[in-house]
Amino acid sequence: AQSVAQPEDQVNVAEGNPLTVKCTYSVSGNPYLFWYVQYPNRGLQFLLKYITGDNLVKGSYGFEAEFNKSQTSFHLKKPSALVSDSALYFCAVRDTDSWGKFQFGAGTQVVVTP
């Protein structure tokens, strides 16, 4: 069985400040982890993924995420948030034993204020 949790419904941050969106997961095998972003009236856009190797993964638009196996976490980070980063962010996990099925979190709304 696999599951993913995004503990915050909304994250508020001032422009220029660091942004962190939290994600924890549970899998029976090894995890493949993904972050997506959704802007209003759009589909989900792929940001980055962790498959294996370096625990720090860099992705699109200046985002990065750190895989922490002991804490079963995969938090999304950006050193300096932009107003245009305001969107809905989804974490997703797939067990290495899983074919086809993503397990998505409920999403975290990020609001960046000028």
Add this chain to the structure above:
Amino acid sequence: ETGVTQTPRHLVMGMTNKKSLKCEQHLGHNAMYWYKQSAKKPLELMFVYNFKEQTENNSVPSRFSPECPNSSHLFLHLHTLQPEDSALYLCASSQTTAANQPQHFGDGTRLSIL
């Protein structure tokens, strides 16, 4: 991203109507997916197709009928829907259904059932 195109973008229909949603991907992928996105709920995987064959039906009611004539096209036929079926329907594709493959999403069809 224009790799996955969904039509129509908006659809309003009565409960006794029959309509179809269309998805087309130009990415050369072999796997395609239908998801339902309702407000305040995680994404719900509905169907998975791999090389035109349905590999997963996530206990979806029979009033939703998918069709995949080739690896580039996916349809969702709708008949006798209920008000609770109002949602954003997202199509996605990936190179394969392997767990390490990210999915690429269309912008969705916003469906409203009267």
